[in-house]
Amino acid sequence: MKRVFCIGNGESRQSLDLIQLRPHGIIYGCNALYRDFTPDVLTAVDMGISHEIYHSGYAYNNQCYFRNWSKVPAELYDNMVKAGASDDDYELAKQEDVFLTNEKTPETSQFVMHGSTVSGAVTILKRDKSKQRKHIQQKAIKISLIKDNDKSNCINDILHETKDHGWACGPTSAYIACTREEPEEVYMIGHDLNSQTNLVNNMYKGTPHYVTDKSLPTPSVNWVVQWKQVFWDYNGKNKNHRVKFIKVNPDLRNTDPVNAPPLEWDGTVTNLEYMNMKDFRKKFNIK
Numbered sequence: 001m002k003r004v005f006c007i008g009n010g011e012s013r014q015s016l017d018l019i020q021l022r023p024h025g026i027i028y029g030c031n032a033l034y035r036d037f038t039p040d041v042l043t044a045v046d047m048g049i050s051h052e053i054y055h056s057g058y059a060y061n062n063q064c065y066f067r068n069w070s071k072v073p074a075e076l077y078d079n080m081v082k083a084g085a086s087d088d089d090y091e092l093a094k095q096e097d098v099f100l101t102n103e104k105t106p107e108t109s110q111f112v113m114h115g116s117t118v119s120g121a122v123t124i125l126k127r128d129k130s131k132q133r134k135h136i137q138q139k140a141i142k143i144s145l146i147k148d149n150d151k152s153n154c155i156n157d158i159l160h161e162t163k164d165h166g167w168a169c170g171p172t173s174a175y176i177a178c179t180r181e182e183p184e185e186v187y188m189i190g191h192d193l194n195s196q197t198n199l200v201n202n203m204y205k206g207t208p209h210y211v212t213d214k215s216l217p218t219p220s221v222n223w224v225v226q227w228k229q230v231f232w233d234y235n236g237k238n239k240n241h242r243v244k245f246i247k248v249n250p251d252l253r254n255t256d257p258v259n260a261p262p263l264e265w266d267g268t269v270t271n272l273e274y275m276n277m278k279d280f281r282k283k284f285n286i287k
Helices: 018-024 031-035 047-055 074-082 087-095 118-127 129-137 169-181 221-233 277-283
Strands: 003-007 026-030 041-044 064-066 108-115 141-147 152-154 185-189 244-249 272-276
Touching (some): 003 018, 003 169, 018 026, 026 031, 031 047, 041 047, 074 118, 169 185
Parallel strands (some): 003 185, 041 064, 185 244, 244 272
């Protein structure tokens, strides 16, 4: 049986040793998971974390899918990045640390750019110094100089028929997995829809490119709708094959916010089952 484990970064998976999943299926992960573990495929949908992943060198040798990851010939670098800015403005942007970029290598023939232009960033710096720190911290211009024969891909490269929906990372990762692997089963691990507390539920909160650890929980409405569409598209009644999804929860109580099945899925999703973490560990002999 072809099986995929889709790993989210909800805190319900915190004690799970992901290495022990390797003999049992293909592992897909999201965003900053790469800091602690190497999945078979990593997906990121936000600009900041995508460039962080690339700058780390991770995507040189590990399969990655990023949103709007359009590689441009290096010959166009000055035209796109400077975009008509003067040499003085370009130097000011570099001095004020506006760029988030990596080192050029001999194999660099392409680059990916997101965010502002030099002219736009410098205009803000000159107009309102009080905004300077905010924009510098956010690194207004994000650039990755691409190493030839790397393993970074644009999400639309794999979702060329359906196109990138612009979804959150978890449902996007699952859609890529179903498209690329054509599995029979997909286990959803760490895809917590809500929080047990009044604070955000994420393994990487308070770290770069994430909200602070004092932030409120992320509303789940978009996740609920997006996951439902994944279930529907792979229920065997549409053009795609049927996939059975198994959502792994800490337990199966329906009273707490993390484990309670969304009402939007009730009675309308036929290819989703639930499993508690204890039974999941037993099934795959995970200590």
